[in-house]
Amino acid sequence: MTKASGRPPRSERDISEFRSKVVKHALTLYREEGFGAVSMRRLAREVGCAPMTIYAHFDGKTDILRHLWSDVLADMADYIRKNLNPIVEPVDRLQSAAQSFVTYWIDHPDHFRLVFMSNDVERSDVGTFMRDPKTLEHFQLFTDLVAGVLSSEDHAKAKTDTLVSAMIGMALCYNTIHDYPWVSVSAMTGQLVDGIIN
Amino acid sequence: MTKASGRPPRSERDISEFRSKVVKHALTLYREEGFGAVSMRRLAREVGCAPMTIYAHFDGKTDILRHLWSDVLADMADYIRKNLNPIVEPVDRLQSAAQSFVTYWIDHPDHFRLVFMSNDVERSDVGTFMRDPKTLEHFQLFTDLVAGVLSSEDHAKAKTDTLVSAMIGMALCYNTIHDYPWVSVSAMTGQLVDGIIN
DNA sequence: GCCTTATATGGAACGCGTACCAATTAAATA
DNA sequence: TATTTAATTGGTACGCGTTCCATATAAGGC
Incomplete structure (x- = not known):
């Protein structure tokens, strides 16, 4: 045949x-x-x-942009790790990482826009942010840092999720709500980390 | 003449x-x-x-959309206040308000998109979100709720700013990052509020 | 080479936000 | 009524993301 x-x-x-x-x-x-x-x-x-x-x-433009995310996220992760490098104490490490995360996005509004604001909220089928293993890996960094400061695993995921979404929210607010006098990045991330470790 | x-x-x-x-x-x-x-x-x-x-x-389309924000924010504030109504205890009130805030935006992705994702991060001159007295008033609700649970005014602004930006971040994450198994809204806002009151 | 089937393409189209411009219209004074 | 000045308008245009479609091209089997 x-x-x-x-x-x-x-x-x-x-x-x-x-x-x-x-x-x-x-x-x-x-x-x-x-x-x-x-x-x-x-x-x-x-x-x-x-x-x-x-x-x-x-599938469309967003489908392409999504591929750029990993490049930006790798850059962000490098920035965080570079700042982490000299730090040993777990709480200080977490604070440094949180502050670096927010600072990175403030310093790179284009990157923030690409990664967090080009995802169309109307199309719930395009939420493939975390499906990329490399993306997951970068956020795993925070999972590990949070684990490093907790004495038990109780609520570890809730704390990690709260930390990550809060940091993203801070970056969004600093980047888009310019006419509100937000407290400094170190004050805000400090408060956040305090709430995570206690 | x-x-x-x-x-x-x-x-x-x-x-x-x-x-x-x-x-x-x-x-x-x-x-x-x-x-x-x-x-x-x-x-x-x-x-x-x-x-x-x-x-x-x-000035442009965003200039018009900004005027729609106050309508949405009023709706959101009504929703929060309605859920607050039967609650007396300050910590429970703060938790209810936080949870209602996040739930509102999850239930209304179009509204979220309008208010938080139509602000152009490239144009730093358009950040007039908080200049509207009514908008400020809605967020003042959280200032008051946070003040209601703190025994001193130390770090009150940092805590309020952290709370508000974290809640916005949560709404963003639930609305746009669908492929990550975020913990429940109550768990996340609970964790956040715990961190604010301690 | 011919036929077949899949792919790529040029072109047109749609509505989008926005810019530009000449002409029309509106509202005032003399 | 004529003149003046500001506002509005119709039209065109640009590039945008995306859709549609007939045609050209490519790649295989016979």
């Missing part, structure tokens, strides 16, 4: 290579020119294909 | 009435059809003017 003739479907390899190529160009555009430069038409020009071709490989 | 002839500029009253008219229509559109329905062209059609006329009275 002969196989049907005709053009074969794209191979997994073709698909993977093309997607990587698109993501690579998106990342370069983002790094060199910022969030606003990453348009589908611009991206297609850089890749050397028609915009519609990109839509054949990705 | 005769006054120069010609059409006089719009009066303050004309300006105010037109703006109110636009905002009223925007609010109606938002309430009846949601965030996506509030486009400038649609809004102009409802108002009965050209889209460009709206730009003569508002």
Whole structure:
């Protein structure tokens, strides 16, 4: 029985290579020119294909942006780890990490916008933030730091989740609500960490 | 000396009435059809003017959306106060309010998107969230609740700011990061409030 | 090479927010 | 009524994300 003739479907390899190529160009555009430069038409020009071709490989723009998150999150994690480096005491480590987290996003509003504000709240099927193992790994850092200051595992997940969402909320507030005199980052993260360790 | 002839500029009253008219229509559109329905062209059609006329009275779309915030925030505050009503004990009141705050935004993702995700992080001149006295009043609710549980005023502002930004962060996380198994709202707000009162 | 089937593409389109501009309209004075 | 000045408007345009579609191209079997 002969196989049907005709053009074969794209191979997994073709698909993977093309997607990587698109993501690579998106990342370069983002790094060199910022969030606003990453348009589908611009991206297609850089890749050397028609915009519609990109839509054949990705569900939409958010699907591409999501791939940039891991680059930003890796950068953030490096920043946090660099600041953690000289610190040994667990509570001080947690405080340093929390402060570095919030400071990072304040210093990089474009990154914050990319990671936390380009996710469409109307489409509940696009919540794939944590499905990426590398993303999970970066937030695992806080799981470990919280575990390092707790004497028991009671409520460890609640404390970690509270810490992480609170830090994200702080970054959001500092970044978007400019006309309110928020207390300093160190004061706010200090208060948060106090509440976690007690 | 005769006054120069010609059409006089719009009066303050004309300006105010037109703006109110636009905002009223925007609010109606938002309430009846949601965030996506509030486009400038649609809004102009409802108002009965050209889209460009709206730009003569508002700086842009965000400038209009900002006026919808107070309606949503009033709704949110009503919801919180309604849940507070039967509660007397200060810590339970704070916990109820925190939980109601987060629950409200989870139950109304469109509202969350409107208030917290339509503010453009690239334009630092648009952070006028708290300049509205009514908005400040709604958040003053938390200032008062926190004051009600503290035995001293030390760090009161840091605790209030931490609480508010953390709650916003929680709402953001529940609304946008769907693939992570966050602990329940009551667990997370409970942890947060514990950290505030101790 | 021909046929077949999948993919990519050019083009058009839609509504979006926003900018620009000449013409029209409105509202005042002389 | 004519003139003046401000406001509004219709129209065009831009790039945006995305959809649609007929056509061109690509890649395989025979």
